[in-house]
Amino acid sequence: MIDEDIVQRIKVAGIFLLQVYKVTTGTMLSLFIPQSCQDDSLTNTTDSGSRICSLQENYENADGYHQTVVYWNAFSFITFFTYYMIELRREEWAIKFLDIDNDKPDNSLKEIIVKEPKLDKKMDRLNLWYYRTLLFNCGVYGINLGLSAKLVKDGYHSSSTLSCFASFSLLVLMKLYNSLEVARQSVKNDKMMSAYMSEFVSFNVLDKDYVEAKQKQITVDDIEITINNEGDNPKLVETPDLVPENP
Numbered sequence: 001m002i003d004e005d006i007v008q009r010i011k012v013a014g015i016f017l018l019q020v021y022k023v024t025t026g027t028m029l030s031l032f033i034p035q036s037c038q039d040d041s042l043t044n045t046t047d048s049g050s051r052i053c054s055l056q057e058n059y060e061n062a063d064g065y066h067q068t069v070v071y072w073n074a075f076s077f078i079t080f081f082t083y084y085m086i087e088l089r090r091e092e093w094a095i096k097f098l099d100i101d102n103d104k105p106d107n108s109l110k111e112i113i114v115k116e117p118k119l120d121k122k123m124d125r126l127n128l129w130y131y132r133t134l135l136f137n138c139g140v141y142g143i144n145l146g147l148s149a150k151l152v153k154d155g156y157h158s159s160s161t162l163s164c165f166a167s168f169s170l171l172v173l174m175k176l177y178n179s180l181e182v183a184r185q186s187v188k189n190d191k192m193m194s195a196y197m198s199e200f201v202s203f204n205v206l207d208k209d210y211v212e213a214k215q216k217q218i219t220v221d222d223i224e225i226t227i228n229n230e231g232d233n234p235k236l237v238e239t240p241d242l243v244p245e246n247p
Contacts, residue, residue: 008095019084022172027073028074031055032058032164032168033148033155034160034161036052037054052157068147073144075140079137087130090129094192109192123192134180134183182194
């Protein structure tokens with residue numbers, strides 16, 4: 001039987017490799033976004049957006065602003081790499097010293113790990129480093145998007161320019177959002193949430209809004225049935241005879 005820790009490490013490694021592609025295209029936007037280039041080989045060129053620049057042309061573009069964006073893209077990629085190293089170190093530590101028990105609540109670790117002071121301090125340190133590095137990385141990437149957005153405006157070629165910019169950016173933003181939620185919950189609630197492993201949710205009860213609406217409908221139906229029955233079989237109510245008072 002394969003050890004559970006090995007399975008978890010393989011899963012984390014596979015997800016990490018998939019995310020490397022997203023981060024590379026999502027940070028190095030100045031290289032991977034389609035931009036317009038003038039085709040000097042054409043004698044009768046009509047505009048500067050006649051073709052899409054190649055990856056090499058984007059890299060070798062000597063424009064000052066373009067070079068600045070390329071350098072900032074590279075810096076953003078490096079900050080992502082640093083953040084990923086801390087995230088993987090945190091995940092490896094959690095796999096080595098902690099485990100997942102579906103029979104216990106998610107916040108049960110807080111009561112258990114206090115009995116292991118060394119592990120408790122290490123977990124707090126990893127969570128704090130992870131959270132702070134992630135916040136710094138988010139700031140750098142925010143500036144990266146702003147600089148790249150102007151580059152997209154200046155080098156606009158077609159709708160593919162905007163679609164690539166949006167898709168590449170959204171993939172990275174989704175990763176940052178998920179990681180921020182993991183880091184925030186881990187620091188706030190003193191626990192160790194995984195940034196890679198998530199489990200499927202099973203819907204095992206009826207929605208409370210549906211149940212309340214159904215109960216209200218049943219009540220209304222009962223009232224209507226009662227009214228209809230009373231209309232079919234009216235009840236006679238006897239009133240006492242009026243006896244005149246003695247004068």
